[in-house]
Amino acid sequence: MESNDVEEEEFEFSRNYFLAKELGTSSKKSACKLSDINIVDEQELRDAHANLEPKHEREINDLMNSYKKSYSEWVFLLRCGFGLLMYGFGSKKFLIEDFASSALTDYSVVVINGYLQQIHLKQVVITLAELLWDQLKMHGKTTWENLPKNQQPFNTKSMDDLIAFLDGPHLEDKECFVCVVVHNIDGPSLRDSDTQQYLARIAACSHIRVVASIDHVNAPLLWDKKMVHTQFNWYWLHVPTFAPYNIEGTFFPLILAHSGSAQTVKTASIVLQSLTPNAQSVFKVVAEHQLAHPNEEGMPLNNLYTICRERFLVSSQITLNAHLTEFKDHELVKTRRNSDGQDCIYIPLTSEALEKLVQEISH
Template sequence: MNDEGEEEFGFSRDYFLAREQAASSRKKSARKLSEMDLIDEQVLRAAASEIVPKNEKGIAALMRSYKNFYTQWLFELRCGLGLLMYGFGSKKVLLEDFASTSLTDYDVVVINGFLPAVNIKQVMVTIAELVHDKHKGKRRASTGNGQKTKQQFNTQTMDDLFTFLNEEEEAMDGRDSFVCVVIHNIDGPALRDSESQQYLARMACCSNVCIVASIDHVNAPLLWDKKMVHTQFNWCWHHVPTFAPYNAEGVYFPLILASGTAAQCARTATIVLQSLTPNAQSVFRVLADYLLANEKEEGMPVSALYAKCRERFLVSSQLTLNSHLTEFRDHALVKTRKHSDGQDCLYIPLPSDALHKLLSDLG
C-alpha cells in the first residue's frame, strides 16, 4: 500500500473510531414528553406575549417598502387577476393596509381563514347584498321592492347565489364596481377541504368579485388543480416575506408545551359552534345533554337523536339532520363509532367537564 492509500485508510479508521466512542459515551434519556410538567396555556401565552420582538425597525422598513407595490397590485386586480401573497411571516397587517389605503373606492369583504370555522355561505350572502345595493335603483324599478330581494339571500342555495352574481355581471360598470374579498390564510384549517376551495374558486370566477389572499402552509399549492390556479383563481403570485409574528393566526393553535385544559377545549368548540346556525346549535345541545345523562353508554344512536330533534321541531326530515351532522363532523365536533349491537352511535370527543363548560358558554 502506498503512502496515499495508508493516509486515506488512517482517516477512515479514525472516523469510525470517533463515531464508536461518541455512541458509547452518549447517555439515552428515559424521560418522555408525556412525563413533562406542562403549564397552563393562558400562562404560557401571557409569557410569550411579553417577549420583545427582534429587529422591529427592519420589519417596519420592509413593510413600508411594500407600499410601493400597491399601485401595481390594484392594476392587476382591475385586469382580472387574483393576488396570492406568500412568504415567511404574518401577512394580515399587510393585506389590511393595502385594503384600507388602495381599495377605498370598492367594497371589501374579509375572510379570516385561520379561524376554526368559516361560514362560506354567509360570505356569499354578504357579497350578494353588496352587489344588490349597488344596483338597488334598477332592481326596484323591475321588482318594485328591492329590500324583499335582499332578505331572500339568506334562504337561497349557494348555486342560486352564484347565479345571481353572474346575472349581475352585465349590469356592473366594468371592474370599477367590483367587490374585493380579502382572505387571510386561504390555506387555513377551516378552508382546506375540497368543497370550500371549489366555492372560493367559483367566487373568483365572478367578474364582479376579486380575490386577495395569503398562504403560509408549505403544501398550500396542493389545494388547487391546474384549472383552479390558471382559470378560476387566475393567481398572480407575490413573494412578500414580512417576518412578522403570527399573533392573530396562532391564537387558535394549541401550544406544544401547554396543558390541554377543559376550558381550552370548550373555548375552541364554542368558537366553532357560534359560527353555526341557532338550529344547529340546538341539535348539538340535544346530543350533548343525552351524552352527559348517559355517560356509561357508547354514544347516542342516530335514530334516537332524530326522534328527539323531531319532537322539539328542530328538524323536519332525516336529510336535515344529516346536513347538521355533516357540518359537525367536518369541524370535528362529533364523531361516529359502532355500537355493540352494530348500529352507528354519535359521541362528542370532549371530556365531561369540557362539555359542561361548552354548554355553559353557549348559554
C-alpha cells in the same frame, strides 16, 4: 505531500470510520424514550408565550403604515381582474383585514379562515351567490334563469350551478364583484387538490376577486400553470409583517405540550365568538341540555328543533341544519344514534369544561 502519505492518510480515515461504525452498533442502545420527556401543559406554555415582551413594535408599525400607501394600487389591481397573493414572513391577517375594511368598503367581502381545521366550502359559495344576488337586485338585474325574484334557493343548487351563477354575464359593469379574503389559502383544510380546484374555479368567475395569503414554503406546488396564470391570475405581493401568528396558531397543538381541556375550551370559545348570536344561542341549547342530562347519549335533533323554534332562534329546519353544519365543521359538536334509534347531537367536552365554555360565551 508524497502520494504514499496521501494513500496512508485515506486508509487511516477509512479504517477509523468503519471501526467507529462497528463500535457504534455493538454498544448498548439508550433506553430513553420520547414519552419520558417531562412536557408542560399546553395552556401553561401558551400563557408563557402570551407574556413575552414584543420587540421592534415601532419598526413593525412603520412597516405596516408603509403598506397602506399601496392600498389604492391593490384596489386598482383587483378591478383589473387580478387576484392578490400576499407572502412574506409574519402573519398577514391584520394587514389584509385592514385593507378590506378601509379600501374595499364599496364591495361585499367574504372571509375564509384557512387556518381552521375544517371549512364548509359550499356554504361559502352560497354566501357569495347571495351577496351577488343582492347586488343584482340593486342594479335591477334579476333575470337569472329558474331563480324566483322573491326567493334565493341557493342551498338547493349544486356547486356547478352556483359557480355558473357567479360567472354569469349579469352586468356589463365589470367593477361589480364580491371579494373573497382567504387567510392562509395553503392552510390544512384547503390543501387538498379538489378544494384548490374549486377555489380556482371560484376565482376565475367574472364577479369574484380573491385576496389571499400564503405561509408554507411549498404553497406554490398547490397550483398548476393554468390555475396560477388563468384562474387565480395571481399578482404576487411581498409584504413581510414580522407579526406573530397568534390567531392562526391557536388551532394547532404546540410541540412538547399536553393538550389540556382548558385549551380546548379556549379554542371553542374563539370559534363560537366568531359566529352569529343566533348560532351561539343554538349551541347553548345543546350545552344546557347536555349539562342537565349528563347520562344521556345526546340531544335528539327533533327536540333541538322544537326548542329553537319556540325561542325564535331558527325559522326552519334548513336554518338549523346550516348552524349544525357550521358546528360540525369546527368540530364543536358530533352526532350519534341513541338506543332508541334517534339521531342525537352532543358536545365532545367534559361537564366541567362545558360549564366553563358556556360561561365564557355568555359574557
